[in-house]
Amino acid sequence: DTEVTQTPKHLVMGMTNKKSLKCEQHMGHRAMYWYKQKAKKPPELMFVYSYEKLSINESVPSRFSPECPNSSLLNLHLHALQPEDSALYLCASSQEPPNEKLFFGSGTQLSVL
Amino acid sequence: AQSVSQHNHHVILSEAASLELGCNYSYGGTVNLFWYVQYPGQHLQLLLKYFSGDPLVKGIKGFEAEFIKSKFSFNLRKPSVQWSDTAEYFCAVNAPTQGWGKLQFGAGTQVVVTP
Numbered sequence: 647d648t649e650v651t652q653t654p655k656h657l658v659m660g661m662t663n664k665k666s667l668k669c670e671q672h673m674g675h676r677a678m679y680w681y682k683q684k685a686k687k688p689p690e691l692m693f694v695y696s697y698e699k700l701s702i703n704e705s706v707p708s709r710f711s712p713e714c715p716n717s718s719l720l721n722l723h724l725h726a727l728q729p730e731d732s733a734l735y736l737c738a739s740s741q742e743p744p745n746e747k748l749f750f751g752s753g754t755q756l757s758v759l
Numbered sequence: 760a761q762s763v764s765q766h767n768h769h770v771i772l773s774e775a776a777s778l779e780l781g782c783n784y785s786y787g788g789t790v791n792l793f794w795y796v797q798y799p800g801q802h803l804q805l806l807l808k809y810f811s812g813d814p815l816v817k818g819i820k821g822f823e824a825e826f827i828k829s830k831f832s833f834n835l836r837k838p839s840v841q842w843s844d845t846a847e848y849f850c851a852v853n854a855p856t857q858g859w860g861k862l863q864f865g866a867g868t869q870v871v872v873t874p
Binding site for chain 1: 801802803804805808849860861862863864865866867
């Protein structure tokens with residue numbers, strides 16, 4: 647299994663909603679990532695987890711809350727988002743040592759109304 | 760802060776033509792370099808990567824890239840493109856001393872190959 651699976655594929659939410667994005671991999675990777683990609687723009691790193699611990703937070707607003715319950719799962723909890731947060735949210739994973747190949751999921755297309 | 764520049768935003772070429780996409784980065788220290796591709800409707804995939812050693816690296820699907828340290832460049836090439844190479848191509852850089860996992864992408868180049 648060389649896939650990173652993200653659910654849901656599409657999500658529409660209001661600014662007062664609370665929702666979660668989920669990411670799963672079964673490749674034994676110990677690093678997992680959240681990226682945000684706006685239309686026609688490159689992916690931008692949000693968070694990095696290493697061995698289930700948060701190692702990088704790229705000054706992401708607190709309305710985005712990541713969680714890594716175990717080595718295979720990565721969640722992104724969303725609360726009180728703004729319309730400008732509408733984007734494709736990509737999950738990725740990689741083996742140790744770092745800087746190896748990132749495997750990306752297909753993403754969750756999020757629309758905030 | 761490091762930056763990654765891709766020279767062309769859109770490239771249109773015919774099948775069998777040669778392709779070269781430019782990528783320059785600004786960081787002066789040791790870097791790891793990547794080219795990713797995103798086919799229409801699909802997720803990002805790694806084409807090739809350079810960490811050290813031979814500066815000419817070969818990737819999947821006939822792509823290769825050359826690392827020229829003196830020019831801070833990592834240009835992607837393919838001698839003869841196919842229609843199926845239509846995709847968006849991203850150059851990416853990681854500077855390990857700035858924190859592994861911080862992969863910074865260029866703006867991307869949309870490549871359209873016409874039959």
